[in-house]
Amino acid sequence: MKYLFKKEYLKFGFNMSQYVFRIGEIESMSGISARQLRYWESKGIIEPLERPDEQSGRVYPFKMFMKIMMIKTFLDQGNTLKNAVMHVDETQRFMRATHNILASAVHGLVYEDDTVFIDLGDFDAEGRQRLLAYQENSGEDEKVSYRLVDKADLEE
DNA sequence: TTTCTGACA
DNA sequence: TGTCAGCA
Incomplete structure (x- = not known):
């Protein structure tokens, strides 16, 4: 990512x-x-x-x-x-x-393939994981999903 | 050309 | 509020 x-x-x-x-x-x-x-x-x-x-x-x-x-x-x-x-x-x-x-709340935008994620910042106090929000099917379905990502997987 | 203030409807 | 005059 x-x-x-x-x-x-x-x-x-x-x-x-x-x-x-x-x-x-x-x-x-x-x-x-x-x-x-x-x-x-x-x-x-x-x-x-x-x-x-x-x-x-x-x-x-x-x-x-x-x-x-x-x-x-x-x-x-x-x-x-x-x-x-x-x-x-x-x-x-x-x-x-x-x-x-x-x-x-918004710390940045992250992308992977065709999906854009909103970086909502550190999930844990140690800052090992980051909380991301995204839409499964952008447009049609407005439901927002969340994903936890190891900080190491985020490229600057 | 556009905008400004002031005055009259 | 619209419109018009007379300026800058």
Whole structure:
């Protein structure tokens, strides 16, 4: 078994904060008008990255795009803006916790033949065995299986 | 071209 | 919220 990615590479790959969008891009991606986005900002609901001056264009990080999409989802379900924001704030708390757990639980990706395994870290205190999670038939069957592997069998 | 603010509907 | 003006 060989590592596809180790944790440090995964972190880099999942770091979306490096991607930023201008208001026109957010508008076309989300369907929320620039006028609406500026209005939401005036209400303290969203905030662009810090701007050098008032006249320069707004720039939003990926996280803000996510928040905007979540607000839109609740809005489309018939919620008022106020309620939509309330739901999003609540949801984001759970998402943060979920992300933190996954970030610390996933140690890397391992592959053997055509199967990808998620390395969940040391299984025993001595660190002799590693717990891997995988799908028997990826796609059709969503059932996750586990396998214990001797650390010696894992190639860096 | 795009975005900004402010104003009016 | 949409739209328009007048700028940068």
